[in-house]
Amino acid sequence: MDGISTKPSVNGLARGLVDGFAADAVELRARVYEGPLGCRLVDAGATVRGGIEAGRRLAEICMGGLGQVAIVPSVTTPRWPTAIRVGAADPVIACLGSQYAGWSLSDGDWFALGSGPARAIYAKEHIYEDIGYSDRADTAALVLETAAPPPEAVVRTVAESTGVAPTALTFLYAPTQSLAGSTQVVARVLEVALHKVHALGFPMGRVVDGVGVAPLAPPSPDFVTAMGRTNDAIIYGGFVHLFVEGPDDEARDLAHKLPSSGSRDYGSPFAQVFSRFGGDFYAIDSMLFSPAAVVVSSLESGMSHRAGAIAEGLLDASFG
Structure with missing residues (x-):
């Protein structure tokens, strides 16, 4: 792809963050150990306590060193006053090229979606063609939302798919x-x-910058409840401000289409929606997965367009 060499290496930028996380494992209440084929495994919350700071740093690793993640007071959800603020030096590469959990990995009963910079070396998802990005590196990191470490077959798959030696791979x-x-x-x-x-077909090259904020969701020992709360934090409590190039009417149209309230499945805590569809994640309207409120600012016109609203009552119903 033209111009790839001029773009940042998410694996190169994330390497220091990954090594720093491993070095600070004791303070982060995490565990670092050797895994299959000599890979490095970092348990941030499965058999160890972990914590919010470990999660914040995991998020910055997911964003390939291009993101800034901070724990801040919330001004939009006073009953849930702790929030997560996210920004990125290059939001399209940071979020879609690295952070998005798009790499499906499995072996027997083990399954997880991989997110983070190693995805950009594999780069077989269609989205990489659309954003014009891929990465090359001799070390790589992958973040997995799972309670069990990857088995040997998965480590081998990631190594072969990226061309990175297993001993240079880190799974968090x-x-x-x-x-x-x-x-x-x-x-x-x-x-x-x-x-x-x-998904709405807006040209990704015209997204220049963005900031997002969402309330910190309290975890639950029940997976469906925990999964529902993290989704609700964004669907009913998330706010995003995007800065885009192009005609003002297209920025206005994007703002009106972007909030989660435009989805047919909007209006119930996500765990209830998930149960309504029999646990079939892919039966849920994909347009539901969006922040509650947005501002889209047109750099061409100088105008800003607002849509959506925070639904604190639904957050209360979800968070408990």
Whole structure:
């Protein structure tokens, strides 16, 4: 692809973050150990306590070193006053080229979606053609939302698919039910917005910058409840501000189509929606996966367009 060499290497940028996480494992209440084929495994919340700071740093690794993730006070959800703020130096590459959980990996009963910079070396998802990006590196990291480490067959698949030696691979993992897992999932608020922008057919090259905020979802020991809360934090509590190029009317149209309230399945806590569809994630309207409220600012006209609203009552129903 033209121009790829001029774009940042998400694996190169993330390497220091990954090594720093491993070095700080004791303070982060994480565990680092050798896995199959000599890969490095980092447990951030499965058999260890982990925590919010571990999740915040996992999120920055997911964004390939291009993202800034901070724990901040929430001004939109006073009953849930702790929020996660996400920004990125290059939001399209950070969020869609790295953070998006798009690499499906499985072996027997083990399954997880891989997110993070190693995806960009594999780059077999169609979205990489659309954003014009891929990466090359001799080390790579993959973040997995799971309670179990990847088995040998999965490590081998990732190594062969990326051309990175197993001993140069790091897998970081934490279940959704953990504090770290919940934090890193909610930190996808900007990524979720950009994924919907892509689904709506808006040219990704015209997305210049963006910031997202969502309330920190309290975890639950029950997987469906925990998964529902992380989704609700974005669907009913997330706010995203995008800065785009192009005609003002197209920025206005994007703003009106972007919020989650435009989905047929909007209006119930996500765990209830999930149960209504018999646990079939893919039967749920994909337009539901979007922030509750947005502002889209046109750099061409200088005008900003607002749509959607925070639904704090639905957050209360979800968060407990």
